[in-house]
Amino acid sequence: MFGGVPQEVLMAFYTTLAIALNAGAPLMQCLTAYQEQNDNKPFEVVLLSVIKDVGSGKPFSEALAKFPKVFPNDFQSLVAAGEISGQMDTLLVEYVEFAEGQAKLQSKFKGAMAYPAVMALVAVGVTIMLTQVIFPKFILSLNLKEENMPAITLYVSKFSNFCADNYIAIFVAFVISAVTFFYVTQRTEKGADAWDAVLFNSPVIGDLLKKYYVSRMVHTLASQLKGGVPGMQALQICKNSITNRQFNKLIVDIMESIKGGGSYTDGLRKNTHIIPPIVILMFTIGEETGSMETVLDKIGSYYDDQVAVAVDAVIGLIEPLMIVVMGGIVTTLALSMFLPMFDMGKNIG
Incomplete structure (x- = not known):
């Protein structure tokens, strides 16, 4: 997420803009056309502001600079460089890649x-289920006393009771x-x-x-x-x-x-x-x-x-x-x- 705008929305914007500019479409027309098809509400606010600024004669890079949390620095700098060199269409295609x-x-x-975090959560979840749900019911069904339990059963029983009492x-x-x-x-x-x-x-x-x-x-x-x-x-x-x-x-x-x-x-x-x-x-x-x-x-x-x-x-x-x-x-x-x-x-x- 970039300032509340999903990365895939920004990627779609970059790609559409690069293709349209490379085909010779004017910047203002590209922005307006994309705004009309956009369905992301946070990005809608951004687009309307950018369109307003560009329409009033401000550079595209200056309009983008108002939203540093949405448009990353590398994108803004390439747009500014493209405005100076007159090669914004080419630079945007390269930026999309x-x-x-x-x-x-x-x-x-x-x-x-x-991956390690997910696997650790699975291990913890399985341990909790076995020690706090299945094992206590099993011990209760056998009516086992601590003095009659094998060492490993006693260890698991104490661990289960400790977790249940101090969760x-x-x-x-x-x-x-x-x-x-x-x-x-x-x-x-x-x-x-x-x-x-x-x-x-x-x-x-x-x-x-x-x-x-x-x-x-x-x-x-x-x-x-x-x-x-x-x-x-x-x-x-x-x-x-x-x-x-x-x-x-x-x-x-x-x-x-x-x-x-x-x-x-x-x-x-x-x-x-x-x-x-x-x-x-x-x-x-x-x-x-x-x-x-x-x-x-x-x-x-x-x-x-x-x-x-x-x-x-x-x-x-x-x-x-x-x-x-x-x-x-x-x-x-x-x-x-x-x-x-x-x-x-x-x-x-």
């Missing part, structure tokens, strides 16, 4: 990040822990740096994070440079579009290096813990040959494929782990119920 690629990349990344305290403790964790890792600089270090140094997740943010950075930078946006402004847009602190620091290092008369590569070399050597080499080649946009596109395409591979690796690692965890839970509960039945059978025999 860029935005579609980024949407697919983000979808893969979010899917990989959400409010457990829930409150969980909420407090979650809020504290979020605050420390997202709102404090030291906590965020420590959490980033843990994530980036983890065997599989760290590899995925590095590849994902490298891909986002180079794609955004390439898109801006090809649109004629000045280098420092393009880097600032990259910084604003990437929320990760480690990569924000990387981009700041590049900007400071360029301000001091250095190069992109000088800034990258300060962050070798998150930037692979091949990326530094490719940036060096791009600077030396003057073909930075082409090199960035190639890096981005390569890392798009690498992100897909890394996502599969994350899922491939988590699936067997979850099978082991779920198998352990089910096996423990099954033994806790079957062992008393075996003991009763022996006693009857």
